[in-house]
Amino acid sequence: ETGVTQTPRHLVMGMTNKKSLKCEQHLGHNAMYWYKQSAKKPLELMFVYNFKEQTENNSVPSRFSPECPNSSHLFLHLHTLQPEDSALYLCASSQDRPKLFFGSGTQLSVL
């Protein structure tokens, strides 16, 4: 275990559903990240939070909405997703970069 826990591990949702991904880190880190991993593509950084403040948003569509209530928890709220949003969503944390600690990911399928 890396100290970063993601739930759920798998999620199947329709395009009209609303769901949330959850990430919790037990490492005392000050930064948390959401990455998207699609087949045969490099990891795509979606959002970065430092001390609960969003510091990066890499042109992510508004149907993805992050929330960071404190330094240990990170959520990704999903609504009206498209089939091309199906991917492995990875949460990570770090203390003053660059080494990242990843969770096991949520495998998302959008039908």
Add this chain to the structure above:
Amino acid sequence: SQQGEEDPQALSIQEGENATMNCSYKTSINNLQWYRQNSGRGLVHLILIRSNEREKHSGRLRVTLDTSKKSSSLLITASRAADTASYFCATTGTASKLTFGTGTRLQVTL
């Protein structure tokens, strides 16, 4: 543009053999990391090499960095079936931006 690109995309070897993976990048970096990912799981940090270092070892892992050629290699010696995974390089540029490559899929057979 994509910073790190691994080569080969896929590698199949027998247990006990050495596995070598390469990473090339385009712009100046502060450091380079290698990560490992088992199928459907998160990435696990293996090793970090700074731009002023040329070689680093960790157990059966050996990483080299050639900043003049903008390339790095990861050598896994005496491979085991448990080494089967995808391996990614990640570069940190001067703007502290971390960029991952597309990975090398390593298959180690008995």
